[in-house]
Amino acid sequence: MSQQIVVIGDIGVMGNMIHIGDEAMFEALVDAMRQRGIHGITGISSAPIESSARYGISAVSTVGWPRERADRVERMARVTAAVSDSTVLANDDQAHAVIAAIAASDGVAIAGGGNMSTLWPHHIFERATIGAIAAALGKPLVISGQTLGPELDHPDTALVRKLLSSARLVGLREASSFALSERLGLGESITQTIDDASYLVDGAVGDSTEYCLVSISSHVAGAARSDVVVALAALLDALALDTGLEIVFLAHFGALDGPSRGDSVMHDAVMNAMKGPGRVVAPTDSVAAARLARGAAMVVSSRYHPVVFAVPAGVPTIGIPVDDYTGVKLRGALGNFGQDGLLPVAELLAGNGPALAARLWTDREIIRAEAVTLTTTARAMSAAWWDRVAAVFGAAGEDLHS
Template identity: 70%
Template sequence: MPQRIVVIGDIGVVDGMIHIGDEAMFEAAVDALRARGIVDVTGVSTTPEESAERYAISAVRTIGWPGSRADREDRLSRVVAAVSSPAALDPDDPAHAVIAAIRDSDGLAIAGGGNMSTLWPHHIFERAALGRIAVALDKPVVISGQTIGPELDDADSALVRDLLASAEVVGLREPSSFALCERWGLTNLTQTIDDASFLVSAEVPASSTYCLVSVASHVGDSSRPEVVAALAVLLDSVAEKTGLEIVFFAHFGPLDGPSRGDAVMHDAVIAAMSSPARIVPPVDSTTGASLARGAAMVVSSRYHPVVFAVPAGVPTIGIPVDDYTGVKLRGALGNFGQDGLLPVDELLAGNGAALVARLWADRDVIRSGAATLAPTARAASSAWWDRIAATFGAAS
């Protein structure tokens, strides 16, 4: 009998703005399930009509978590109560459709993400609610490719810990998240990689002529004008040292129209550079993955350009601006044997040119190292999704 699975990722194009990495993890999960015979997927999205069309799935709207923490706690209680007593919520509450989708499903999959953090409490509550609904309806829960924390207050820690404990299996995409969950006493854990690591698996070109750049407007506690100036110097050094064309791709940006999101930062950096540069507008996740995988070098403060690039052996510089981005970028690089971390304070200190020179000199070693690691990582990722499919009763 075919399985019907509800999948939540942080998806939905809002006001024309797409987040490539968030969409990529959801897309990778849907692809992996379909490859194992699970073709009936209902996504949970902020813009369900758009997501349904983008992925050829059914979709329902997210439950939503406005207000204070007390408001969210109260709403969580009422949402869970509505599983057996619909009158606990207003008749037009979007949670009813989510409950109905899970009731009619064979299980819940929480696709990869880095939003189980006190930085984004509404994402924690959304996932905690879906997990509790599934448990109340006796549906299996699987959680894949997560970063946990590192910033978690006591109340959010309790919510996340309870959610993870309710799952059949939990995949964690970097060692620090795994270690944190082990300290919580959880035993259903598997060390994985990011779900979208092999979203695109085409052969890597033997030679490439561009360096792909994706930088976010978020710069932590640093001065944005100073970061813009330092990035311009860094990228001019890339162009001078390697002869590569500098190509910008916004991982959070507009599908059309004026610059917003990362594109604003890109415009500022380009204006400060001496070298010429080109912009490729965001379209979809596979375009972003293909661009990163096909680059000769990647420079990024965004996470997913790194995720896409390192399995292909692309020399990559990750620029963390705080503890959260540091955990993610260090994990993504380390999973495939790279260490090109350039924290924002080191960028501002002018240490980037030396790192560019080292990575470029080691590019053949980096590529051969990835060629050794990637097949094992790909096989482990495939086995992980076989395990998830089996949890839902599908043949792997």
């Protein structure tokens, strides 16, 4: 009999808007569990009907959270209490379905993400509550591929520490998060991993000389967006001139069809400011996005997952952080596969982007060769991690990752 597990990720296409990276980490975990014989999967989603159809799984709604912290604390207490006394919640409360799914499962997995930060308090509460439900029901919990912080206030630190301490396994996807876990006094359940979606698409990659993939968020922190647009246009024009690559834009948070929204708004502005041409590819799903990144000759991105997809394949990559949070993630993703092409917004605005792009392009064969060496070990470590996750839920964990 196949094991039944509950998996939470920040999934669910709402208003026709998809977030490629969040979907990718969930999909990678689901794929890995299916390869290891776990086919009974219930996802926790903001759009359960959509997610059920997209992944061929059962799905329930998220617990749902009020805006104020005091109300979240009270909601968490009531939802946790409902495990043993359902009458503490209204009959139509969506948390009942979450509790029932966990009760019927062999365990719970929290898919990868960067949610354990005070920047996203409702995500901390969601995961902490799901962890508390699992503990109350005696179900094993696994937490995979996380970034911790770097911003964690005292109350959120307490929630994160308790959540991570309750898990059988915890995977952290960069060295800085692992170091933070040590400062939090967390124990031997912590493993330093890579992002869950690093091998969502795998296999040989041809030597592309055709395009540079660009994914830019509209979030530019304290910088003037108009200045960032001009600097990005200058960088991409210089890159195209030096390399002969076509500039291709892909929104990682954008509309599946229709008018430009999300990242596409920024892409439109950059293309309008460029002297040379650019082309847009509409987002569809995580696998298509991963293939596009892995097949590029170069990637320029302020989004995290284009970097995650590209660097295991040895694609020279420029990551553009706009704050400490994005800096931690991008530095980790690049460094895990031997790259260092970080271009903070201040450096971009100072006009240092073209020189960095030229260096990476010159070193592209060295970058590719180093990735080939590093990815052999990283792929094996990733497969071993998924074996350990499956084993927590009672699956055999056979070697199915060739």
